[in-house]
Amino acid sequence: MISPEVWAAIYIGVLAAFTGFEVIGRVPVLLHTPLMSGSNFIHGIILVGAMVALGTATTTLQQALGFVAVLMGAMNVTGGYAVTERILEMFKRSKGKEG
Amino acid sequence: MVDLVDIIDPVYILTVLFFVLALRWMSRPETARNGIVYAGAAMLVATLITFLTPGLGNFALMGIALAVGGGIGWYAARKVAMTDMPQMVAIYNGMGGGAAGAVAAVELLNANIGTGSATLSVVAGIIGAVSFAGSLIAFLKLQGWMRAKPLTFPGQQPVNLGVLGLAVVFGVLLLVHPVPSGLALFFALALGFGFLMALPIGGADMPVVISLFNALTGIAVAMDGFALTNYAMVVAGTLVGAAGSMLTILMARAMNRSIGNVLFGAFGATEEEGATIQGSMKSIEADDVAVMMAYAQKVIIAPGYGMAVAQAQHKVKELMDVLESKGVQVKFAIHPVAGRMPGHMNVLLAEAGVPYDRLLDRDEVNPEFPSADVVLVIGANDVVNPAARRAGSPLQGMPILDVDGAKNVIVLKRGQGKGFAGVENDLFYKDNARMLYGDAQATVGKLVQALKKT
Numbered sequence: 001m002i003s004p005e006v007w008a009a010i011y012i013g014v015l016a017a018f019t020g021f022e023v024i025g026r027v028p029v030l031l032h033t034p035l036m037s038g039s040n041f042i043h044g045i046i047l048v049g050a051m052v053a054l055g056t057a058t059t060t061l062q063q064a065l066g067f068v069a070v071l072m073g074a075m076n077v078t079g080g081y082a083v084t085e086r087i088l089e090m091f092k093r094s095k096g097k098e099g
Numbered sequence: 100m101v102d103l104v105d106i107i108d109p110v111y112i113l114t115v116l117f118f119v120l121a122l123r124w125m126s127r128p129e130t131a132r133n134g135i136v137y138a139g140a141a142m143l144v145a146t147l148i149t150f151l152t153p154g155l156g157n158f159a160l161m162g163i164a165l166a167v168g169g170g171i172g173w174y175a176a177r178k179v180a181m182t183d184m185p186q187m188v189a190i191y192n193g194m195g196g197g198a199a200g201a202v203a204a205v206e207l208l209n210a211n212i213g214t215g216s217a218t219l220s221v222v223a224g225i226i227g228a229v230s231f232a233g234s235l236i237a238f239l240k241l242q243g244w245m246r247a248k249p250l251t252f253p254g255q256q257p258v259n260l261g262v263l264g265l266a267v268v269f270g271v272l273l274l275v276h277p278v279p280s281g282l283a284l285f286f287a288l289a290l291g292f293g294f295l296m297a298l299p300i301g302g303a304d305m306p307v308v309i310s311l312f313n314a315l316t317g318i319a320v321a322m323d324g325f326a327l328t329n330y331a332m333v334v335a336g337t338l339v340g341a342a343g344s345m346l347t348i349l350m351a352r353a354m355n356r357s358i359g360n361v362l363f364g365a366f367g368a369t370e371e372e373g374a375t376i377q378g379s380m381k382s383i384e385a386d387d388v389a390v391m392m393a394y395a396q397k398v399i400i401a402p403g404y405g406m407a408v409a410q411a412q413h414k415v416k417e418l419m420d421v422l423e424s425k426g427v428q429v430k431f432a433i434h435p436v437a438g439r440m441p442g443h444m445n446v447l448l449a450e451a452g453v454p455y456d457r458l459l460d461r462d463e464v465n466p467e468f469p470s471a472d473v474v475l476v477i478g479a480n481d482v483v484n485p486a487a488r489r490a491g492s493p494l495q496g497m498p499i500l501d502v503d504g505a506k507n508v509i510v511l512k513r514g515q516g517k518g519f520a521g522v523e524n525d526l527f528y529k530d531n532a533r534m535l536y537g538d539a540q541a542t543v544g545k546l547v548q549a550l551k552k553t
Contacts, residue, residue, distance in 0.1 A: 013321065013325075016333070069198045080191045
């Protein structure tokens with residue numbers, strides 16, 4: 001038997017997937033790179049899971065793995081943000097010159 | 100009374116809402132920058148609120164990991180040159196995949212994990228590890244710390260499939276017999292498959308592959324979210340999984356290649372036999388090129404990675420201005436994968452202030468080359484190589500800019516080296532082609548000076 005909670009989670013997943021497809025639908029080639037970088041930043045939400053994993057770790061092995069997870073997750077978040085911001089910075093500057 | 104714990108989920112809901120809005124904003128040039136700023140703010144709040152999760156400990160370790168990881172990530176991303184951005188995306192994506200794999204490993208080491216969570220963690224573990232290992236190879240290849248050429252060996256695909264199959268078998272065994280040694284073997288196999296999968300992929304295909312690994316990391320994060328019943332991770336991960344898959348398809352389409360072809364085609368690996376190139380390379384001086392352009396009706400500029408490396412975009416804009424002041428029509432031919440990533444050239448030229456409407460994409464500009472008096476190829480190589488039209492060439496089938504149809508083709512190039520795909524360029528040996536050697540920024544500067552004098 002599959003519990004109602006699992007079904008609810010699957011509903012959420014299906015809707016989120018649909019949203020992802022819709023949002024990207026027709027983007028100009030120009031924005032492929034920033035969008036890839038931006039979505040790369042968004043999956044940095046793994047940091048939240050990594051913090052919970054480390055925070056609830058009991059054995060030394062779990063602590064070590066949890067530590068690595070938080071370390072990598074934090075790099076994903078800050079690095080992903082900085083890269084995306086730097087790429088998009090160029091759009092802003094060119095806008096300013098034209099306007 | 101409101102418990103502090105009860106504000107975690109409402110905050111997570113707002114976080115994912117902002118992620119969706121951010122992706123939407125990032126799909127339009129005017130609002131793109133706001134998108135990342137709001138997503139960043141949402142991520143910061145979500146991270147802070149997570150500290151309120153009940154039963155959390157190990158705060159000292161957590162603080163160190165956050166500070167060190169966050170610090171390195173931020174510093175490295177700020178410091179690298181703009182041209183190195185593609186490999187930075189690859190490495191940070193790999194970090195996300197590695198984190199997803201490590202979270203799955205911690206979960207699988209829990210003695211009282213349920214079958215459902217264990218299954219989801221196995222899936223998250225395998226996908227996360229593959230994304231980590233694959234992204235690492237992509238990073239090494241783009242960074243030039245590893246040969247960018249595809250690495251192939253006989254029986255490669257059966258071997259790869261075998262490793263993946265074994266990883267799945269050990270994953271299933273883990274569900275029945277959860278022992279740490281089995282876990283180690285499971286992750287070793289998954290990592291091994293990730294490495295093997297990325298080895299045969301050549302440099303030119305890397306953007307598509309990074310995008311694919313990006314989508315995979317998203318899916319791994321979603322699976323971890325299901326296992327931990329953390330819906331912020333489920334929604335954000337699935338969102339990236341879906342958006343990333345879509346992007347991967349769009350990018351592959353822009354290069355006129357299928358995903359299967361990118362993954363298994365070993366692009367650029369085939370050794371070409373007996374295709375000797377006729378003619379010789381002929382060089383030319385900047386002054387002669389300036390005269391040629393001054394009396395032209397139409398000049399088309401085809402930029403590539405060399406322009407990015409030399410940071411020549413501002414000089415190129417100056418060149419456009421001075422040519423237009425002489426009544427010469429100037430257009431830009433933008434190949435979708437010129438540079439190292441789709442949109443690379445657009446971003447650089449936009450930075451320099453070249454209006455969007457001067458940038459023509461491949462299909463728009465190809466019919467215009469025969470009527471162009473001069474085509475200026477600035478640091479582009481593979482995307483203008485006519486060898487792509489010849490059967491048996493490693494580039495065969497790749498859509499290119501048909502610059503060789505123009506009356507005169509001037510190729511600005513640092514030296515006589517080959518392009519990223521490692522293929523000899525037939526264009527350089529054509530009768531209507533001339534080589535103008537030197538750093539792109541300096542050379543274009545010379546052209547501007549010479550033109551001002553004419």
